[in-house]
Amino acid sequence: MxxxxxxxxxxxxxxxxxxxxxxxxxxxxxxxxxxxxxxxxxxxxxxxxxxxxxxxxxxxxxxxxxxxxxxxxxxxxxxxxxxxxxxxxxxxxxxxxxxxxxxxxxxxxxxxxxxxxxxxxxxxxxxxxxxxxxxxxxxxxxxxxxxxxxxxxxxxxxxxxxxxxxxxxxxxxxxxxxxxxxxxxxxxxxxxxxxxxxxxxxxxxxxxxxxxxxxxxxxxxxxxxxxxxxxxxxxxxxxxxxxxxxxxxxxxxxxxxxxxxxxxxxxxxxxxxxxxxxxxxxxxxxxxxxxxxxxxxPGGAPERGMVRAISEPFKLHGGKGQYACSDRGLTLIDYPAGTRPLFPGQAFAPEWPANRKIDLKSKAFILPYKSRGGK
Missing domain, CATH: 3.40.50.150 (Vaccinia Virus protein VP39)
Structure with a gap:
């Protein structure tokens, strides 16, 4: 990734x-x-x-x-x-x-x-x-x-x-x-x-x-x-x-x-x-x-559909969560247990799930994090 x-x-x-x-x-x-x-x-x-x-x-x-x-x-x-x-x-x-x-x-x-x-x-x-x-x-x-x-x-x-x-x-x-x-x-x-x-x-x-x-x-x-x-x-x-x-x-x-x-x-x-x-x-x-x-x-940066981690990670139903920004709006990165979260400010190219899910508390789009390379 x-x-x-x-x-x-x-x-x-x-x-x-x-x-x-x-x-x-x-x-x-x-x-x-x-x-x-x-x-x-x-x-x-x-x-x-x-x-x-x-x-x-x-x-x-x-x-x-x-x-x-x-x-x-x-x-x-x-x-x-x-x-x-x-x-x-x-x-x-x-x-x-x-x-x-x-x-x-x-x-x-x-x-x-x-x-x-x-x-x-x-x-x-x-x-x-x-x-x-x-x-x-x-x-x-x-x-x-x-x-x-x-x-x-x-x-x-x-x-x-x-x-x-x-x-x-x-x-x-x-x-x-x-x-x-x-x-x-x-x-x-x-x-x-x-x-x-x-x-x-x-x-x-x-x-x-x-x-x-x-x-x-x-x-x-x-x-x-x-x-x-x-x-x-x-x-x-x-x-x-x-x-x-x-x-x-x-x-x-x-x-x-x-x-x-x-x-x-x-x-x-x-x-x-x-x-x-x-x-x-x-x-x-x-x-x-x-x-x-x-x-x-005036030109800005090329828009590549990246997701940028904003908040510090927090506990989320057995794993970790982290609020992020994307072109879909407020995003909640959902990390599986044992996965190392990103540092605030890091960005990555996401794999969005086919079925859109919304976090009831924040109304953020839920993005399951698929780690690669030991991340």
Missing amino acids: SIDGLFPNLTEENAGQLARFEDILKLVWPLKGKHRDQLKYDIRDMSRSLTNERSTRRKEYMTDAKFLSPYLYYFLPWNLFRLSRLFSGLEMDIPENGHVADLGSGPLTTVLALWMARPHLRDRRLDFTCLDIAPKTMNTGVKLFQALAGKDSPWRIKTVKAGFLDHIREKADLIMAANAFNELDWSGRTTRPQAEKLAAHLVGATKETGRILIVETGVRLSGRIISEMRAQLLEKGYKPIAPCTHALDCPMPALGQGAPWCHFNFSTKGAPEWLNAISGEASLTKDNASLNFLYLS
Whole structure:
């Protein structure tokens, strides 16, 4: 059975880049003794503000200096780990002299991760326009990038104080927005108009042959954002490259509390020891990381009728089950006892049963998994 997948394990070289990032942080943003001792509490406080206290958090929180240290030492490296796993599994071939626009750039998270994860791009002359409302955070990111890549890197970075919908002068070969759109108000009737405006802006800022990449945090809200953005971008002529295996309606749109939503969990194996240590100090250890994303272009990827595993496996009448996405809608992969389930993000060519069966609980199409080659 032919199987391909997203989120491959980190290469040794990529893991090494993440491991040495601690030294880069200490060089660019050193912490004195008392500030280093306080770091675990600052990380905890910021984590609460990004989750439990989300409704009371100022939108401009990244302009606040007290948030920068915990962000740089905890949230940034975990985002670099997530994005490294994602970028290494996507086809991301930016042409020589290509232009990349990065919305909500923060400390240049996506630029740093792209350099770490895609070494074949490091010698190309690329122009990056990074936009954020927090210039100090972006300037810190520029320093981090220079320490990582060297000041002679052919990547040319321009930072612009701007919001998500502000004009981008040069159309992009790739436009990215990572952990950005969740900052906006997606409540009630704002959802569709918000997505319409953002989709129109992204398409207008991208070359005819360009690509759009949206990455979010892997929570239910971001699943709704991704689904709505997908619908709007499809209307504007864009088609999915990944993770979707088709350009039909999303079967996991996060509509309602119990409804399925598209996101991926993967192991934190390969994360640097220093980051695991800081996470432990803050009582925020991670066994797995999660995200959801959408990667599109005008042509999209060829539709081959693949089924992509989405959820983690779970017990199902003596064997295992796993929710998946296919051009038939929400799909429940039914694994016989003793069969090793797929990892979230893996896709395969299915053999659909002649008689269609529907799972009573989820209304998903049931797809018996026929293993080959010891899978």
